[in-house]
Amino acid sequence: MQALYHSLSEKDRRRYAAIEAEKLGHGGIEYIAKLFGCHRDTIRQGRADIEALPEDPAEGRVRKKGAAGEMLAAASPGLSKRLKKKLKRKRRARPSKTEPSGPTWD
Incomplete structure (x- = not known):
C-alpha cells in the first residue's frame, strides 16, 4: 500500500488515502494518516475530491x-x-x- 501511495501524484495520493480511510470506518483517517505519513486534512481533502466527481477542476493537471x-x-x-x-x-x-x-x- 505504501509503495503504491508514494508512486501516485499528489491528487491521486489524497484520493487513495481517503478511499482506504473510508474502508476502515471509525478511526480510519488517523490510522491511514499515520501509515502514509500524511496529514488528516489531506485525507479529508481527498474525500471532498471524490465527492465532487465526476467534476474535476484539476483534470489533466499534475504538479x-x-x-x-x-x-x-x-x-x-x-x-x-x-x-x-x-x-x-x-x-x-x-x-x-x-x-x-x-x-x-x-
Missing part, C-alpha cells in the same frame, strides 16, 4: 514535485540563488524512503 520552487526562482531572479541553496539543504535533510518517518505535510 511535479518541487515545481513551486522552480516557479518562484523564475519569477524572482534575485531570489534564485538563495532559493536554490535552500532547496539543496532541504533535499539533503530528507530521510530516505526506506526509513520510516513521522508525518509529513503535503
